[in-house]
Amino acid sequence: MTTPGSPVLHLDRVTRIHGAGELAVHALREVSFEAYAGELVAVMGPSGSGKSTLLTIAGGLDQPTAGRVLVEGADLTAAGNAGRAKLRRTSIGYVFQDFNLIPALTAAENVSLPMELDGVPARGARARAVAALEELGIDELADRFPDEMSGGQQQRVAIARAVVGERRLVLADEPTGALDSVTGEDILRLLRARCDAGAAGVLVTHEPRHAGWADRIVYLRDGAVVDEAGRSTAVRA
Template identity: 50%
Template sequence: MRPRRTAPEAPPKSAVVVDKVSKSYGVGDARAKALDDISFEVSPGELVMITGPSGSGKSSILSLMGGLQRPDSGRIHIAGTNLFGLTRTQAARLRRRAIGFVFQDHNLIDILTAAENVALPLELDGVRPRAARAAALETLDAVGLKDAADRWVMELPAGYQQRVAIARAIVGEKYVVLADEPTGALDQAAGLETMKLLRLQADAGSAVIVVTHEPETLPWGDRVIELSDGKIVSDATVAARSAEALLKLETGAINLDAPLGGAE
């Protein structure tokens, strides 16, 4: 993988700063506030879980941190850069180089192979195809999919597709990884494998932020932020992990060779 280009020479203490952010949707009487003056920070190497009921603002804050939408008020800094103080071109470059996205439905390109999907963001950023493929193969190897590199992603089971999506998100050593319900469409085994990979990415130094509604995934995080009606109702450090999660975290128990299922 390429040396990290995205972090400044002296990285800020916080990889992500969300400061007094509000966001509403709709117009007139139908206007509804999705986020209401929320603030938090995420440090490099930290895995933060964001949870809450449907409509609490989880996906909205993830979209804002990824620069996919603009807040009505407040600011968001990624690696010390004001995300919304940039031109469109500058913001797109920052997203490509600093932020990795993992989606519930993978958002892979079916007509490309696993390696081509992972290499694509590098090529879009100007990396030569040969170097991009080399980085893609290295990253796929890191998530246990080296032997599937040249298979069409449409032929892979859901668990494998999510691994490809994670590889695409982390190739080039992203500073921030944003994951929206990454285990929502997977069976239990594939979901555990996915959370393990995200945990390892945080341990490698990325700030990883996961939106989830599944309580069993929360112990993998360092912190859990709970939203309700667009407000933060709790922001707590994970003091104790479940016995199962501790065992997997401490022993590194992860089967990267077993076929994974999951919802198709």
């Protein structure tokens, strides 16, 4: 449980090594940084610098080789598979570059699925899903399937799924990569608005103009943090 002024996300000397011996690859090297409620942190770096690995570990989709990951004070590295899955369903929203929607489910069903898996009754889950779609201005898509939507519409649905309920941490991995520039700016505006409403956000991007939406920019190279720019406007009192 976080207290006023404590970070929503805290990576503490996180290292991730793939393989062993001479074939070992150090994807992350003792990475430490924090994201607070109300701020959007952009993570930048060249290809292979560890950006996506950092995000998957922050979201509990992968485990660090060493170090700790805390989300609202809960240690993901000690939570076990069931505990991490629950946190992903209730506190962490993840926006994938390729949308990652389930083709056989409608927009509302895609958004409500994590809640139903967490025990929320179907009717209540759908109501909250439609409310999230409405917040993003796409409630008319509630009963459409992904193949009936444009790329921008699918990404908005993916964001609705990521922010529905009380998600305090929103992670976005190159969320505009498959979109045209206008739609991409709309998606970033939505992420920015969610952070302004109180969530903590982490955006992986290679585009400086997209990073311009963030309060801070963390630069990675060869799996390590090499620089940080900007000053958070988040309230930490």
